[in-house]
Amino acid sequence: MNQQINDIRFKALALNFRQLPYIGRAAAAFEKAKETGELATLLRFHGDEAINLTEELYFRDDMDFFIGYYAIVTAALLTGYVSAPAPADLVAEGMALLGNEHVARYYTEYYPLILPQVFKTAVLSPAATGKDLAQQELDRQFELLLLLLRSRMKDEDIDSFLFLLDDGAFRVGNLGWVDIARLWDLIGDNRELQKIREEPVKYQQVLSLISGFSKFINYLNEYAALLKRASYNPLWHAVAWELEGYWFTRLKTKSGDTLKQGLQRLGELVRAVSMSGNESNEPLEEWQSASAGELVQAGESLNYLMQEEHQSLAQQLNL
Numbered sequence: 001m002n003q004q005i006n007d008i009r010f011k012a013l014a015l016n017f018r019q020l021p022y023i024g025r026a027a028a029a030f031e032k033a034k035e036t037g038e039l040a041t042l043l044r045f046h047g048d049e050a051i052n053l054t055e056e057l058y059f060r061d062d063m064d065f066f067i068g069y070y071a072i073v074t075a076a077l078l079t080g081y082v083s084a085p086a087p088a089d090l091v092a093e094g095m096a097l098l099g100n101e102h103v104a105r106y107y108t109e110y111y112p113l114i115l116p117q118v119f120k121t122a123v124l125s126p127a128a129t130g131k132d133l134a135q136q137e138l139d140r141q142f143e144l145l146l147l148l149l150r151s152r153m154k155d156e157d158i159d160s161f162l163f164l165l166d167d168g169a170f171r172v173g174n175l176g177w178v179d180i181a182r183l184w185d186l187i188g189d190n191r192e193l194q195k196i197r198e199e200p201v202k203y204q205q206v207l208s209l210i211s212g213f214s215k216f217i218n219y220l221n222e223y224a225a226l227l228k229r230a231s232y233n234p235l236w237h238a239v240a241w242e243l244e245g246y247w248f249t250r251l252k253t254k255s256g257d258t259l260k261q262g263l264q265r266l267g268e269l270v271r272a273v274s275m276s277g278n279e280s281n282e283p284l285e286e287w288q289s290a291s292a293g294e295l296v297q298a299g300e301s302l303n304y305l306m307q308e309e310h311q312s313l314a315q316q317l318n319l
Contacts, residue, residue: 006082006083007087009076009081009082010082010086010087010090013072013073013076013082013146014087014090016146016150017069017072017149017150017153018069020065020153020154022061022062022065023062023065023066023069025062026059026062026063026065026066027066027093029059029062029063030063030066030097030100030103033059034100039100039102039103040102042056042059042060042063043060043063043102043103043105043106043110044110045109045110057163057168061159061163063103063106065153066097067097067098067103067106067107067113067116068153070094070097070098070115070116070119071113071115071116071119071242071243072146072149072243073086073090073094073119073123074115074116074118074119074122074123075115075142075239075240075242075243076142077122077123077125078118078122078235078239079138079142079235079236079239080135080138080139081138081139081142081143083125084123084124084125084126086123090123091123094119094120094123095120098116098119098120099120111246113242113245113246114242114245114312114313114314114317114319115239115242115243115245115313117319118317118319138233138236141226141229141230141236142236144226145226145240145243148219148222148223148226149243151219152216152219155212155215156208157208157209157211157212157215158212158215158216158219159212160208160209160212161209161212161213161215161216162212162216162247164178164179164180164183164209165180165216165250165255165258165259166250167179167180169182170205170209172202172205172206173199173201173202173205174202175196175202175206178205178206178209180258180262183206183209183210183213183262184261184262184265186206186210187210187213187262187265187266187269188265188268188269190269193206213262213266214266217259217263217266217298217302218298220259220298220301220302220305221297221298221301223244223305224301224302224304224305225301226240227240227241227304227305227308228304231310234310234311234316235313235316237310238310238311238312238313238315238316239313241308241310241313242312242313248305248308251302251305251306252306252307256302256305256306259302260299260302263295263298263299263302266295267295
């Protein structure tokens, strides 16, 4: 690969992901936690001791993004989008982060992720030579994936919704604790939504969660289409899947059926609002103009992600 192009791509990855504010915040918090000896506690397995403190939740959320950045870099290396030599500061930071015993336990034992585990091997592998037409097309598809990932990572509504999907809950005024089941109840009751609308602060919190759900469904729809296009290249397909492997694995267990319930409630509410002739319902504006076919397509994409089978990245790399 032309070294100038390689350097530009590494810089673009850093600009679009490493420089996101919460990743910078995670890097600083990581160093502080190492100094204070709190890292093992902050990155503990939630099954051993629940994560209840807000500060701990934020720390772990930021660390997920920090580890995720190096997963993206690893994916770029494995697919040939970039190649060694990588910038020295990237290598040093990645090695220090992913090689830390508590961080390593977090992404290998507690919440297994393959890409961070192969960062060291990928970043030290010899550079590929040349670019054929197949690689150029793969580069184009990888850039589309980067755009998709960045849109998700920057979206606070999606991040809030994913907290609920991951068994979390928010306290919303006198509504009390809103978890994923309570959110579905709210989506299924247009009268209660309209009543909440009279209380701006509470309404904005609920609006953010509903919006996050809607946007995450659209995100999954686009990701499913990308995975289908990637099926011609098993390694590329496995890498693309692994970049959202945590959520896709959960879709195949609990979260997929949970999202189906929400999508059903969403469809019912859209139809109810449409039949009533009322003015636009703000949380659902994006879906109120959707045809029945578009709602069906969203459900089909969800089914695809829940049922999709492929040779895993671990199998591809003989791990």
